[in-house]
Amino acid sequence: MPERRSHSMPEALPGSIPAEGAVVASRLPVGLRRVPRGVDELATEHLVVNMGPQHPSTHGVLHILLELDGEEVIAAEASLGYLHRGIEKLAESRRYNQITTLVDRADYASGIHSEWAYALAVEELLGIEAPPKAQWIRALMGEINRLASHLLWYGTFGLDSGAMGPFLYCMRDREALLDILETVTGQRMMFNYVRPGGVAMDLPPEAEPMIRKFVAGFPRALSEFHDLITGNEIIQARIKGIGTIDAQTALAFGMTGGCLRGAGVPWDVRTAKPYGPYQQLDFSVPLGTVGDTWDRYMVRMEEMEQSLRMVGQLLEGIPEGEHMAKVPKVLRPPAGEAYACVESPRGELGIHLVSDGSDTPARMRMRSPALYNLSVIDEVLPGCLIADVVVIVGSLDIVLGEIDR
């Protein structure tokens, strides 16, 4: 029985051989300042504290260990696995149409995108394509989901910095979006709506007026949000110049989404590897310059505006047709593998699916954008103050569900 310690860290994996001593600075990879060795439990002059897994910030069950010298962070390490449910293992014993309910619970804040990536992977294995109407509906629901996820991020970001008001204001708008999603898919969060071959149901007639009403009212709410946080000098003093992750570091750690675009790298799966109707839509991809918290914040605020634009275009342009292709009840894709990725609110969400010809997959791997976004903390947090830790982690926009799967 291990003795009780004030923080819990797993032991090193048996049989593993750690890196030799201290890696010489010249051999550090491009973009890194230090060896990401995690928190040193034996350094007695430093304080090792737990941030989480319970805390009032609603990132999910996030547990970060911080090695502190007074107020300054010396090292940081994420202790994950509190939400690990074995989704990849479960997927190996489920039929293809049952796995949709597994993947949308991984990233629960943006279920449509996870389901979409999975559906694209299965469709690639089957060699089919969803009908145009289904693709447009998927994009419409996807952009609505993106708005809902970004609103949640915005509210919790404000909460992290101490502003309680914006959190409730954004929940008001998010409720409108969740009502739309419930009208269309029947569920507020775990939709099980986007399925291989199309979408489960057609858009009901009640959905359109609700979406129009939201599109008409949201710009005012968005300007309110900008007044509350963006224009606030306290926030600006707290997040400008903090947590700078430049392009090299971001690419080195495999970051995608708002974090990568905040650093100035123009990689967006919707424009780089287009899927669905995105090639026919008119939208721009916001970019940052320096890669600090302010840039990541502004990129996501801009993305909300662009999403709103797209929702308007998508609503106008839905073609006629079927909402689901003719797929058999029990899907048996031929043996092969496929990797499909979508731009989820957090970044590039990919599903790598390996089929052996039976009705259950041989391997399903979920490329979680938040996992790679989070892995940067041991590089970017050292040197910051504790107060900055909360703000930086908030700006990464992580959801533990997809990190732990």
Next chain:
Amino acid sequence: MSEGVEPSTDAPRTTGLGELTRVGASELAGTLASMWAEGGFRMLVDLFGSDTGEGIEITYHLRDVGSGREAGVRCAVPYDGEVPSVWERFPAALYPERELAEMFGVRLVGHPNPKRLLTTDEIDGFPLRKDATLREHSELARPGIRRGGGGGA
């Protein structure tokens, strides 16, 4: 739309990984280093393992963000075999390699922080291997838990 039984007959289906290279564990570091240096593949998109029945097959999915090219490197490792860590070229590998090691039982060499990522110390075995089976309801049954069709536990 097709019935979805036969794949389409035009271009051979790619894996979505781009060009796939298979290497052995000993050439892994060198191949990845040259892909980083000469190929311009600076981003590791994903790193994961798969139990093929004969061993563990590790896939490295690389990308050159500037041009959009993708490439894959696959390395077959025997059960409980060793695999060198590639974090010095691709720091994005830090977390996925830990997950690979705890889920499949391969041994990491040269990783600065080789701890478990998602599971706790108390589990036995390696969950994502094919011989690790999910438990049935009957296995969870113990005195006090109702057995029988469906309901119960």
Next chain:
Amino acid sequence: MSDPGRDIVGALAALALMLTNGVVLIYMLRKVLGRFHLRLGPMRVGWRGLLQTPMDVVKLLTKEDFEPAMTDKWVFRLAPLVVFVPSFAAYLPLAFSPTLRFAGLETGALFILTALAIIPVGVLMAGWASNSKWSLLGGMRATAQQIAYEVPLLLALVGPVMLAGSLDMTEIVLSQQGAWLGVLPRWYVIPQFGAFVLFFIAALAELNQTPFDMSVAESELVEGFANEYSGMKFAFFFLAEFSNSFIIAALMVTLFFGGWLVPFVDPGLTAPIAPVVFLVKVYLVIFVLMWIRATLPRIRIDQLLAFGWKGMIPFGLLWILSTGLVMKLAEVTG
């Protein structure tokens, strides 16, 4: 001078006011915050939630009052008292009307600040004795913050005191009667606007109130130094927080907003309702404090301390100098 019976009644009345204040202010905070956040606040317990706070008090009284192992027992137990008692003592000099006050103190304003200055000791005791790293960090931050902002608070106080010529709260209020040109009340907020701003900001920092509540409501600190407290000990901290805001608001109203004076009305006429006027003004100030709490985010601790030491103290000193200069010039030119 004053007979002991009168003193005891005064002290009990102050205690009663402090406790009633706590109950009312907690309810007011929850309702005000709720409305600002598009919520309703407490609605179920009693009519529109009016009984919520008394019920919360009952709950706190009946809660298990445990102490974590390995705390410094007596420091842990005394800390709430060291925070509570000075806060109670600071009620004594407050002037509610020309004749109504708990104790006649010629150095009232200074006494209040002195009492408030003892509180950081209690906070540090709480943070230390809790035997928890987060509590310690919270306690040290709170102490650093409160000590840093006591000086600007004091400097801001000097301006109006110079104009009034006395530290006695009643005198300060009485010197604000009348109006300039019959239009502007002689309240010190107008000639001493710089001191008012200084006082307001320093007050927010003293109260550990957003935007200066780094030490308390950090997203992972939860309650900062009072993390490990439960039951009645926690109630003491909680109550002291609200009674401090009353005291600071009362001080602000006395120094800058004419205390119990109603503008353009002869003070003799309003003497009967003076306490009501005073309380209304104090509650308005507290409302503004809650408004700020509901809206603004937090400043980081190092930015806070830098602003206090490098920004506010020089400004306060300059303000006092210029006030003195102006007063002397006015005296010389007659």
